[in-house]
Structure formats: C-alpha cells, structure tokens
Amino acid sequence: MNDRWDLSFLYQSFEDPAFLRDLEQLSADIDAMENTLKQEGLAPRERLERLMDADEALSARTDRLWSFVGMTLATDATNETAARYDDKLSLLGNRMRLVSSAVVRFVGGLEDLDAVIASSPKLQAVAFALREMAQEYRHTLPEALEPWMLDMQLSGGSAFSQLRDKLDAGHLVDYRGEQLPLAAVRGLAYDPDPAVRRDAYEAEIASYKKIELPMSYCLNSIKMEARTLARARGYADVLDMTLQQSRMDRETLDAMLGAIREYLPHFRRYLRAKAKLLGHADGLPFYDLFAPVGKDGKTYTVEEAREILAAEFSKFNPEMAAFMQHAFDARWIDLYPREGKSGGAFCAGIHCEDRSTVLTNFQGSFSDISTLAHELGHAWHNRCLAGLPYALIYVPMQLAETASIFNETVLAWQVLSHAAPEQELAVLESGLMEATQTVVDIYSRYLFETEVIDTRADHAMSVEELKAAMLRAQDASYGDGLDKDVRHPYMWACKSHYYSSGLNFYNFPYAFGLLFGKGVFARWLEKGEAFVPEYNALLRACGSADIADVAARVGIDVRSADFWRSSLEVIRKDIDRFCELAQHC
Numbered sequence: 001m002n003d004r005w006d007l008s009f010l011y012q013s014f015e016d017p018a019f020l021r022d023l024e025q026l027s028a029d030i031d032a033m034e035n036t037l038k039q040e041g042l043a044p045r046e047r048l049e050r051l052m053d054a055d056e057a058l059s060a061r062t063d064r065l066w067s068f069v070g071m072t073l074a075t076d077a078t079n080e081t082a083a084r085y086d087d088k089l090s091l092l093g094n095r096m097r098l099v100s101s102a103v104v105r106f107v108g109g110l111e112d113l114d115a116v117i118a119s120s121p122k123l124q125a126v127a128f129a130l131r132e133m134a135q136e137y138r139h140t141l142p143e144a145l146e147p148w149m150l151d152m153q154l155s156g157g158s159a160f161s162q163l164r165d166k167l168d169a170g171h172l173v174d175y176r177g178e179q180l181p182l183a184a185v186r187g188l189a190y191d192p193d194p195a196v197r198r199d200a201y202e203a204e205i206a207s208y209k210k211i212e213l214p215m216s217y218c219l220n221s222i223k224m225e226a227r228t229l230a231r232a233r234g235y236a237d238v239l240d241m242t243l244q245q246s247r248m249d250r251e252t253l254d255a256m257l258g259a260i261r262e263y264l265p266h267f268r269r270y271l272r273a274k275a276k277l278l279g280h281a282d283g284l285p286f287y288d289l290f291a292p293v294g295k296d297g298k299t300y301t302v303e304e305a306r307e308i309l310a311a312e313f314s315k316f317n318p319e320m321a322a323f324m325q326h327a328f329d330a331r332w333i334d335l336y337p338r339e340g341k342s343g344g345a346f347c348a349g350i351h352c353e354d355r356s357t358v359l360t361n362f363q364g365s366f367s368d369i370s371t372l373a374h375e376l377g378h379a380w381h382n383r384c385l386a387g388l389p390y391a392l393i394y395v396p397m398q399l400a401e402t403a404s405i406f407n408e409t410v411l412a413w414q415v416l417s418h419a420a421p422e423q424e425l426a427v428l429e430s431g432l433m434e435a436t437q438t439v440v441d442i443y444s445r446y447l448f449e450t451e452v453i454d455t456r457a458d459h460a461m462s463v464e465e466l467k468a469a470m471l472r473a474q475d476a477s478y479g480d481g482l483d484k485d486v487r488h489p490y491m492w493a494c495k496s497h498y499y500s501s502g503l504n505f506y507n508f509p510y511a512f513g514l515l516f517g518k519g520v521f522a523r524w525l526e527k528g529e530a531f532v533p534e535y536n537a538l539l540r541a542c543g544s545a546d547i548a549d550v551a552a553r554v555g556i557d558v559r560s561a562d563f564w565r566s567s568l569e570v571i572r573k574d575i576d577r578f579c580e581l582a583q584h585c
Contacts, residue, residue: 001302004075005357006331010068010350014081019068022061023085026092029058033099037106044116048123048130051103052391059390060352062096065089067350071357074342075334077169090158094150101140108137128544129391139233139244149232157225157501160218164499167214169340173207175200182207182494183343183361189290190365194278201287208490212463215493220460223453226504238453242505246396247546248512252558256512259564260443263572264479267440270432270575271481273582285486290433292365294426299364302335308369309376312414313407316524317532323383324376327358332379333372337361344496347375347404349382351393356382366430370408377407384539392543397506399542399550401513402520406535408434409521425585428578435571438514444470444477445491445507449498466492515567516551516558522570523554 011019033054036047066089072082110116113134117123123130141149172179175188176199185207188200208215226238235241243250275284277293300308306328314321327333332355337343345360356379362368381403385393412431419427451469455461461469467489474487492498497506520538524531534554541550551558 001328002331003302003333003335004331005071005334005359007068007071007357009353009355010064014085019065022065023088026058026061026065027095029054029061030092030095030099033058033103037099037102044110045120045123048107048110048116049120051106052122052126052389055103056390058096062089063350063352063390067348067357071348071359073165074346074359075338075340077166077340077342086162090154094147094154097150098147101143101146104133104136104140105143107133108140110134126389126391129389139235139241141232145232149229153225153501157222160221161499161501164215164218165342165496167211167218168494168496169342171207171211172339173203175203181337181339181341181343183337183341184363186343186494187337187361187363189287190292190363190367192292194288194291197287197291198285201285204494205488205490208493212490212493216461216463216466219452219466219492219498220456222499222501223449223456223504224460225501227453227456229502238504239450246398246509248396248398249548249559252548253508255559255561256515256564257443257446257508259561259568260439260511262565263568264440264443264477266568266572266575267436268479268481270436270578271478273579274429275481275483277582277585280483282485283480283483285483286488287486289436289482290365290367292426293429295423300366300369301364302362305362305369305372308415309373309411312411313373315414316410320380323380327356327376327379330355332356333358333360335360335362337363342496343494345371345375347378347382349379349385351382351385351390354383354386366426367434370411370430370434373407373411374404377404380407381539381542384536385543388540388543395542396547397509398512398516398547401510402517402542403539405438405513405517406520409518410524413521425578425581428574428581432571432574432578435514435574438510439568439571440477440481441491442507442511444473445495445497446505447476448473448492449505449507452492452498453504512558515564516556518567518570519556519563520554522566 013019033051036050036054039047042050069082069085069089072079073086076082107113107130113130117127117130140146168182171182173182173185175185182204185200185204188196191197191200230238230241233241235244240250243253271284274291274293275281275288278284278288278291280288306325309324310321313324334341334357341361342359343361345358347356347358349356358372358375358379360368360371360375362372378400381395381400384403385395408431412427416424416427448470451473452461452466455465455469470489470492471487474482474491475484478487500506520535524535527534538550538553541553548558557563
C-alpha cells in the first residue's frame with residue numbers, strides 16, 4: 001500500500017497546462033463577478049442569480065488550485081514552487097475577498113431581500129447563505145478601507161502564519177544523538193518505554209529555545225491583528241467576532257464552559273489514577289499524559305488499523321466502512337511523519353471533486369487508529385455535503401467536529417463491547433486520554449488565548465510571559481492531576497491552532513464537537529439503525545442553519561447546561577470504571 005496521498009486527480013504538477021489554465025482563468029472568474037456587480041440595469045433577482053452562478057464557478061476553481069498548492073506544502077514545506085504559487089493565490093485571494101465583500105454589500109443593501117429570494121427557486125436554494133450575508137453586512141469594513149486592510153494582512157497575519165508553519169515543519173529536535181522532526185519526537189509520547197517518553201519530552205522542551213523568539217513574534221502579531229480587525233468590523237471583541245462568524249452565541253459557550261468547569265475534578269481524578277499506575281506520587285508528569293496503560297499497549301501496523309476500522313464501522317454503517325476502505329485504496333491518505341511534513345493530522349475536502357485528503361503522522365498507537373477514524377469522519381461529513389452549492393458547505397468548526405468525534409466514540413464503544421477484561425483498561429485509557437485533551441487541555445488553550453488577546457491590548461508578550469501564561473492555564477484546567485513541576489510551558493509554540501490568521505479561538509470548538517458528538521452518539525444508541533439516515537441528514541444540514549437550529553434537529557438544546565452535563569456524564573462513567581480497574585492493577 002502506498003503511504004503517500006495522490007494529488008494527480010487535481011493536477012499532474014505545477015507545470016500541468018490544466019493548472020496554469022485554471023490559474024489564469026481565476027482572474028477571469030473574478031472579473032465576471034465584478035462585471036455583474038456593475039450591471040445596475042439588471043433586476044435584483046437576475047443580478048443575484050448571476051452572482052451566485054459566478055461564485056459557484058469561482059469557488060470550484062479556487063478549491064482545486066488552493067488544495068493542490070496547500071496539500072503540496074503540507075507534506076513538503078520547503079517546496080519553493082508551491083510557496084510561490086501560494087503567494088500568487090494569496091494575492092488573488094485578496095481580490096476574491098473584496099468581491100465577496102462587494103456581494104455582501106449588494107445583498108445587505110437590497111430593500112426586500114426576502115421578496116427577491118421568494119421570486120427565484122435558484123435563490124431559495126441558497127436562502128440561508130443570502131440572509132447570513134445580510135447580517136454580515138453590518139460588520140463589513142468601509143469599502144475604501146478594505147483593500148488596504150487586506151493588503152496589510154498579507155505582510156501581517158498571513159505572513160506570520162506562514163512563517164510559523166515553516167519554523168514548525170523544518171524544526172529538528174536533538175533526540176539521543178539523532179536529528180528528528182518535531183512531529184516524530186512528539187509522537188514518542190505514546191511509546192511504551194517510559195525512558196523514551198521522558199527523554200523525548202525533555203528533548204522537545206529544550207529544542208524550543210531555537211525557535212521561541214520568532215514563534216512569540218508570530219503569535220503576538222497575529223493576535224494583535226485579530227484585535228484590530230474585530231474593532232474595525234464593529235464587534236465587541238475577538239471572541240464576539242469568532243462566535244458570530246461561527247453561528248454560535250455566548251449563551252451556548254457559557255453553558256458548555258460552565259459544565260466543563262464542574263467536571264474538571266473528575267478528569268483530575270482520572271489523571272491521578274493513571275499517575276499512580278505509572279508510579280508517580282504527585283500527579284501525572286506531562287510526558288506521561290499519552291503513556292499507554294493496560295495490556296493493549298501494542299504497536300499496530302497501518303494494515304491492522306485499516307482492518308479494525310473496516311470491521312468496527314461496518315457494524316454502524318456498512319456504507320461508511322466501504323468509504324473508509326476506498327480512502328485507503330484511492331490514496332487519499334498521507335500516513336507517516338517525515339522531514340518537511342506538517343505535524344498533527346487534518347482532513348481537507350475538495351468539494352468539486354467529491355474527494356477528501358487526509359494527513360496523519362501515524363506511528364502505530366491505538367490513538368493513531370482513533371485519529372484515522374477521526375479524520376475519516378471529516379471525510380464522511382464532506383461526502384454528506386456532496387452536491388450542495390458552495391454557499392451551503394461552510395460548516396462552523398463546532399459542527400465540523402461532529403462526524404469526527406462521533407467516529408471516535410463509535411470506535412471506542414465497539415471495541416469495548418467485545419474487549420477481553422485485560423484489554424478494557426487500555427481501551428478506556430485511550431478514550432479518556434483523548435477526552436482529557438479535548439476537554440481539559442482545550443479549556444487551558446481557551447484560557448491561554450483569552451489572556452494573550454487581552455494582554456496584547458497593552459503590550460506584546462515576551463517568551464517568558466507566554467510560558468508563564470501557559471502554565472497558569474494548565475494549572476487552572478489540569479490542577480493537581482498534573483505534576484506541577486513537569487508541565488509544558490511551550491504548548492503555545494507547538495500548536496498551530498493559535499497561528500491561523502483570521503481564525504481565532506481555534507480551541508473550544510473541539511470541546512463542543514466532542515460533547516455534541518457524544519450527544520449525537522446517544523441518539524444513535526436510542527434509535528439504532530433507524531438513526532443512520534437522520535445522522536447523515538444532520539451532517540448535510542450543518543452548513544445550512546445556525547448551530548442551535550442544527551442541534552435541535554436531533555433534539556439537543558445546546559444553550560442548556562444540562563445537555564453538556566449529560567454528555568460529560570458519559571465520560572465520568574468511563575472515569576469511574578477506569579479508576580475502579582486501576583485500583584486492582
């Protein structure tokens with residue numbers, strides 16, 4: 001099996017005439033939208049229909065081009081040709097954003113938008129997107145100012161984001177006399193040998209001295225830009241901008257975070273029980289957060305991972321299991337870590353091709369199998385959106401995690417249902433380890449980013465200030481579950497989520513996704529096979545309504561703390577069972 005993804009379904013290379021034609025045509029597509037906006041003699045309905053058609057063509061071409069460039073850079077950060085075309089697309093991207101803002105101004109300026117929509121079946125199909133544009137109109141920049149602001153972002157937040165990615169991808173760690181990519185060293189946190197885990201952690205922490213200063217400049221600059229944009233667009237603050245842009249309200253966020261704070265003592269109880277199993281008396285040292293426990297700490301091959309996914313998901317939905325098999329066969333997945341490749345994992349959909357690309361850094365732990373299930377859940381979500389207009393495929397991050405977390409939960413539940421007693425502890429541990437990261441660590445990241453954004457109003461935070469802020473956030477979230485002397489002051493440097501220009505608070509949506517996914521999973525347990533069509537319909541609707549409305553389709557009130565408590569109760573029961581088993585080990 002080939003372990004690298006195949007991008008030839010997009011283009012053969014950067015010299016491919018199809019790639020060069022599409023790049024040239026992109027400007028023509030933008031021109032078409034600009035010309036339509038200028039045709040004031042057209043009736044509003046006809047002009048809006050033409051704009052939607054032109055936007056669809058532009059979105060598809062952009063999807064192909066940016067996917068090819070972005071996926072190339074994700075696995076080869078030093079590819080100068082890809083970087084050059086990334087710059088070209090970024091410049092064109094500014095033109096596209098200006099056109100998009102002009103469309104928003106046009107839609108927002110229509111006197112009776114609802115009547116225009118009602119007069120056209122084509123517009124009715126994208127009614128939600130059009131009404132959302134009308135709301136967005138209230139937060140558009142002044143037309144004369146926007147081009148300058150976008151140009152400044154190219155040399156500001158976007159440039160610092162790119163710099164951070166290059167620093168990360170090219171960063172090598174001195175580990176036991178070898179130079180290894182950062183992603184590979186971080187992956188050793190899952191190794192069954194405690195000495196390997198400890199040495200890898202110490203090598204990782206020491207290595208950040210080489211990049212801490214430029215990383216701090218990247219982070220400070222990106223968050224200052226976020227503050228500036230929030231004010232310029234008329235939002236109360238960066239969090240308000242993030243919530244409104246992701247179709248979520250503060251009532252929902254407060255309900256979720258309040259419930260999380262209530263349940264932190266249970267997660268700390270799990271961490272202390274794990275620490276005791278591993279021979280630690282004062283909480284769990286950070287380097288053992290991902291340590292395997294129980295008797296399933298084996299290393300899996302990719303072939304074994306594939307067999308497990310096929311077997312377990314066929315019990316939920318045979319169509320999804322076949323879809324996963326196809327993803328392996330068709331080389332949608334780039335599997336292993338290597339120099340120049342981005343760390344972590346992600347899934348990127350190419351909507352016009354009804355195809356996804358999945359990047360992982362597989363090293364053989366059960367967590368890596370869970371990661372594959374997670375990312376292939378995103379791919380399944382993309383499949384459920386197939387055929388919709390581009391205007392209806394934007395899924396807020398909170399809901400974007402629904403299918404991925406659902407897959408993780410299904411995998412763990414299926415494996416536990418037939419696990420031998422001696423394997424139960426290991427499977428529970430794997431699920432709780434991931435849940436702790438998604439709830440407890442994510443909460444620390446939310447606290448950290450909040451402090452950085454607030455402090456940035458006064459001054460740029462030094463490396464030492466950033467490290468201290470991260471340790472404060474970890475103390476507030478992990479508490480006595482972690483050894484206070486062995487935490488991770490550089491989590492701000494190794495997590496790319498903080499550095500996405502234009503995408504802030506890339507943290508709490510994961511907690512939302514985990515707990516919402518468990519709520520959806522509970523609906524499946526109640527309804528069984530009959531729920532599968534409802535589940536697929538839910539995924540298809542994620543870009544067509546506000547979060548609260550989408551959740552209500554499966555009977556969930558996300559503004560109620562009781563819902564979040566009920567989801568956290570599912571995790572607490574696993575913690576209770578883990579602690580019970582740990583006492584007898």
